Amino acid sequence: MNILVLNAGSSSLKYQVIEMPSQHVKCVGLVERIGMEDAIFNHEINDEKHKEILPILNHEIGLQKIAKTLLDKKIGVLNSVDEIKAVGHRVVHGGSKFSKTVVVTQEVKDNIRDLFDLAPLHNPANLTGIEIAETIFTSAKQIAIFDTSFHQTMPKEAYQYAIPNKYLSTHKIRAYGFHGTSHKYVSEKAIEYLGEEKSKNIITIHLGNGCSMSAIKNGKSIENSLGFGPMNGLIMGTRSGDIDQSVIFFLMKKLNKSVEEVNNLLQKESGMQGLTGFSDLREISEKSAQGNQDCKNALNLAGYRIRKYIGSYAAILNGLDAIVFTAGIGENSAIMRQLACENLDFLGIDLDETKNEIRSKDIREIQKSISKVKILIIPTNEEIEIAKQSYQLIK
Amino acid sequence: MNILVLNAGSSSLKYQVIEMPSQHVKCVGLVERIGMEDAIFNHEINDEKHKEILPILNHEIGLQKIAKTLLDKKIGVLNSVDEIKAVGHRVVHGGSKFSKTVVVTQEVKDNIRDLFDLAPLHNPANLTGIEIAETIFTSAKQIAIFDTSFHQTMPKEAYQYAIPNKYLSTHKIRAYGFHGTSHKYVSEKAIEYLGEEKSKNIITIHLGNGCSMSAIKNGKSIENSLGFGPMNGLIMGTRSGDIDQSVIFFLMKKLNKSVEEVNNLLQKESGMQGLTGFSDLREISEKSAQGNQDCKNALNLAGYRIRKYIGSYAAILNGLDAIVFTAGIGENSAIMRQLACENLDFLGIDLDETKNEIRSKDIREIQKSISKVKILIIPTNEEIEIAKQSYQLIK
Ligand SMILES: Nc1ncnc2c1ncn2[C@@H]1O[C@H](COP(=O)(O)OP(=O)(O)O)[C@@H](O)[C@H]1O
Ligand SMILES: Nc1ncnc2c1ncn2[C@@H]1O[C@H](COP(=O)(O)OP(=O)(O)O)[C@@H](O)[C@H]1O
Numbered sequence: 134m135n136i137l138v139l140n141a142g143s144s145s146l147k148y149q150v151i152e153m154p155s156q157h158v159k160c161v162g163l164v165e166r167i168g169m170e171d172a173i174f175n176h177e178i179n180d181e182k183h184k185e186i187l188p189i190l191n192h193e194i195g196l197q198k199i200a201k202t203l204l205d206k207k208i209g210v211l212n213s214v215d216e217i218k219a220v221g222h223r224v225v226h227g228g229s230k231f232s233k234t235v236v237v238t239q240e241v242k243d244n245i246r247d248l249f250d251l252a253p254l255h256n257p258a259n260l261t262g263i264e265i266a267e268t269i270f271t272s273a274k275q276i277a278i279f280d281t282s283f284h285q286t287m288p289k290e291a292y293q294y295a296i297p298n299k300y301l302s303t304h305k306i307r308a309y310g311f312h313g314t315s316h317k318y319v320s321e322k323a324i325e326y327l328g329e330e331k332s333k334n335i336i337t338i339h340l341g342n343g344c345s346m347s348a349i350k351n352g353k354s355i356e357n358s359l360g361f362g363p364m365n366g367l368i369m370g371t372r373s374g375d376i377d378q379s380v381i382f383f384l385m386k387k388l389n390k391s392v393e394e395v396n397n398l399l400q401k402e403s404g405m406q407g408l409t410g411f412s413d414l415r416e417i418s419e420k421s422a423q424g425n426q427d428c429k430n431a432l433n434l435a436g437y438r439i440r441k442y443i444g445s446y447a448a449i450l451n452g453l454d455a456i457v458f459t460a461g462i463g464e465n466s467a468i469m470r471q472l473a474c475e476n477l478d479f480l481g482i483d484l485d486e487t488k489n490e491i492r493s494k495d496i497r498e499i500q501k502s503i504s505k506v507k508i509l510i511i512p513t514n515e516e517i518e519i520a521k522q523s524y525q526l527i528k
Numbered sequence: 529m530n531i532l533v534l535n536a537g538s539s540s541l542k543y544q545v546i547e548m549p550s551q552h553v554k555c556v557g558l559v560e561r562i563g564m565e566d567a568i569f570n571h572e573i574n575d576e577k578h579k580e581i582l583p584i585l586n587h588e589i590g591l592q593k594i595a596k597t598l599l600d601k602k603i604g605v606l607n608s609v610d611e612i613k614a615v616g617h618r619v620v621h622g623g624s625k626f627s628k629t630v631v632v633t634q635e636v637k638d639n640i641r642d643l644f645d646l647a648p649l650h651n652p653a654n655l656t657g658i659e660i661a662e663t664i665f666t667s668a669k670q671i672a673i674f675d676t677s678f679h680q681t682m683p684k685e686a687y688q689y690a691i692p693n694k695y696l697s698t699h700k701i702r703a704y705g706f707h708g709t710s711h712k713y714v715s716e717k718a719i720e721y722l723g724e725e726k727s728k729n730i731i732t733i734h735l736g737n738g739c740s741m742s743a744i745k746n747g748k749s750i751e752n753s754l755g756f757g758p759m760n761g762l763i764m765g766t767r768s769g770d771i772d773q774s775v776i777f778f779l780m781k782k783l784n785k786s787v788e789e790v791n792n793l794l795q796k797e798s799g800m801q802g803l804t805g806f807s808d809l810r811e812i813s814e815k816s817a818q819g820n821q822d823c824k825n826a827l828n829l830a831g832y833r834i835r836k837y838i839g840s841y842a843a844i845l846n847g848l849d850a851i852v853f854t855a856g857i858g859e860n861s862a863i864m865r866q867l868a869c870e871n872l873d874f875l876g877i878d879l880d881e882t883k884n885e886i887r888s889k890d891i892r893e894i895q896k897s898i899s900k901v902k903i904l905i906i907p908t909n910e911e912i913e914i915a916k917q918s919y920q921l922i923k
Binding site for chain 1 (some may be wrong): 693759775777787793829832845847848875
């Protein structure tokens, strides 16, 4: 069965056609700069890359271009759009309504729309993707997979903030957690790999452009370091992560910044970018190795923040079997993993520095033999997870 | 040697006369509602309480009233103001300038003034207290004891936020930590009690109207849960503690609240107050025992937050010898201590519930015999600490 996995952003469409249950990826692609005369269309099949610059003025034209390409005799993978049995849509915010993946109905769409205020940059684009896919892949089931749903198992102590109760009941202000598809994928891989008995208490550490950590108890998420929005917790490429709220009031009241300016500062000019002038961790690691003090300092700060969360989650789990690194930085940056594991032998965490340096695309263990806690690297794959969940729902 | 300990608030003056080095408290008192026609003056000597309602229109008149009372034949303790050899002033914010207690000079006063922006509610009143005391206790040394100075040993990873560097260098935006005098006092008591070898890694938990925790490594503070201002970290009587900054932006942008309203909400209407309608923990514990669900929930949230910090600090310390409870709630609330220690045996923390219920004013241990970590209750005494530090500086 062919499943089209679709991730619609505000000016982009990412897609893959995945055959299930084999998990064979038939093609992958990306439309960027939607709305422009010089939009970019990328399509890859059998390691062959196709690139086109062309006007793509809206998402509908973008998805039509994708559908046409999928039917192309040379670089396509389908004879008819009806061969797509399901379109699996990534939806960032599912609020408290969606604790699992669902088939899209009018009610589901209304609920996604009701959450626009909570995810103003993502949910509108995600809904647009669904609505257009319904008109093109008419015989396919449309499926919504939410970034938040894996975290709906969090207990109240983890999701409620200490503000008047009405903000929770009326305005739904609470921690939701994000990157759920990735945390679910890698935690399930870890449990499969270690066996259930040896994976009761896991911490998953997703370090990409966005970063978050989850505490996973018996396969269920009980904590995530991203809360109500996508900015607190760990230090990210351009986002500050945790910061004392007094700083926000100071910036507004004493330095006369507007709410927009402060929001922008904390989301786009902070994190590694604010500390070093660079947001890409490759560049920062290189510069640090060459002696750049700001870069060295920023790496220290980022590693320290992760260590604090490891401790905090180990306490809440009351035990620790394994920690799992994933995503761009987690899978590739030996230095960040090293800083994240430094001086934690009290918790049973002992990194093997040699194993940590070995590069590979496979699941691997990088702890010393004396380490009570397993330290794993597990490449994440949100698209496969979306295809899996879509398949399970309709098979 | 007589030391006058003075804590000047915006509309109050708290004082004690303490004889050093014996630490004998000769009298204690409090002027409240300064600025009013019906201000309240309280003075206590030999367990006898004196109360007067009278107009006290400013701090100068208030301190004159105190000085006059100290000289009173019946309820006084001095024959001449010159018998006060030092006035130890509590100053809330010492910024990055003061890593220890100092004798007040013009430069010190200028520095306290430079920090008005960082502690607008406290430093102006603290400076007023110093300036008036200089005119009344003319032959005494004026000493400034800062709430922040004990935390000046925090490493950069603990105090720097992940925002552009200029906010640290130019605007001094960083974590300072507070309640330093209390954390110093109880951690020193703990080290004295346990011996240095068995107190390398301590977590001190100050739970009063304001709440904060510190990680103490070999007697030095390396972390405090209050940062740039007095509102993040633990859940307090009316303050939210940690909250995702996205919530602030949501309240301002979607619910059209002003910066003042949000600041007020998070400082005065949140925390236990926001969750239950009550801010006094005695009332909340009673109501919870009677079945009030909001109160039960709030206690759970507060305990859970403390547990997360215990884990986080144990990780950063990479070890844990003891945790110390102090201040109004820490010393008196068995239920809060129990919730704070629940399900933490992975970290070696095992509370003895019977010992936990015993009331006493002494230092005591409340862990089970199997507990690797000592759990101590140590009554705090910021006035004695201020007297001690003042005495050490001038003896
Ligand atoms: N070899 C590498 N070493 C260090 N960092 C890397 C490496 N490869 C990728 N990264 C980092 O991964 C991040 C992107 O991660 P990714 O998971 O692709 O992000 P996204 O959150 O957008 O899915 C970038 O900050 C990049 O610097
Ligand atoms: N017996 C008690 N049980 C529970 N809480 C108590 C008890 N006694 C005092 N408290 C709490 O202690 C808090 C005040 O602590 P304190 O250390 O005096 O505050 P401050 O921060 O003003 O110095 C109040 O919330 C009060 O409810």
